[in-house]
Amino acid sequence: MSTSREGDRDRDEEGRARNARPRDGLGRPLPHGAAGVDRQPEGVVRTAAQSVAEAQALLDAGQPFHAHEVFEDAWKSGPDSERGLWRALAQTAVGLTHAARGNATGGARLLRRGADGLVEWQGEGQGVAPAGLDTAGLVRWAQELADEVERSAEAVDAAAVAPRLT
Known part of the structure; x- marks a missing residue:
């Protein structure tokens, strides 16, 4: 990403506004010049298996924001028939x-929304999810974590509670 500062806004090569500030592992912007986590490149086309493997590595590293970007790429570049699946996975990561x-509040809401989107991928409706995704396990994980987050109202350790995707 190129970062021309037109009108004090970071822009990519196509002129779209992009925030070039470094980010932490949870995607929060840091001050310019601070050391951050490498950003996920946008628009990368991967196979389903590559998307799952990369997202799992990011989740295991406690970087669910970055895993969401991998899922978002799959959602935007994958087959139309799988868009709902990848969108639901992105929602659970967010x-x-x-x-x-x-x-x-936001965490529980998005975990539940993602779980709802994954329900139809449990072998019924749309069919079996690609790349060995364990959608039934992911639905349980998201619902249980949503309940726990609401009960405790405390921040969770993203790496410690990260799901197993397969």
Whole structure:
């Protein structure tokens, strides 16, 4: 990403506004010049298996915001028939991000929304999810974490509570 500062806004090569500030592992912007976590490149086309493997590595590292970006790429570049699946996975990753940032309300809401989207991928409706995704396990994980986040209202350790995708 190129960062021309037109009108004091970071822009990419196409002129779209992009925030070039470094980010922490939970995607929060840091001051310019601070050491941050490498950003996920946008628009990368991966196979389903590559998306799952990369997202799992990011989740295990406590970087659910960055895992959400991998899921978002799959949602935007994958087959139309799988868009709902990848969108639901992105929502669970954003839910975990909010829960790790201490936003219990937003975290629980997005975890549940993602779980609802994954329900139809449990072998019924749309069919079996690609790349060995354990959608039934992910639905349970998201619902249980949403309940826990609401009960405790405390930030969670994203790496410690990260789901197993397969």
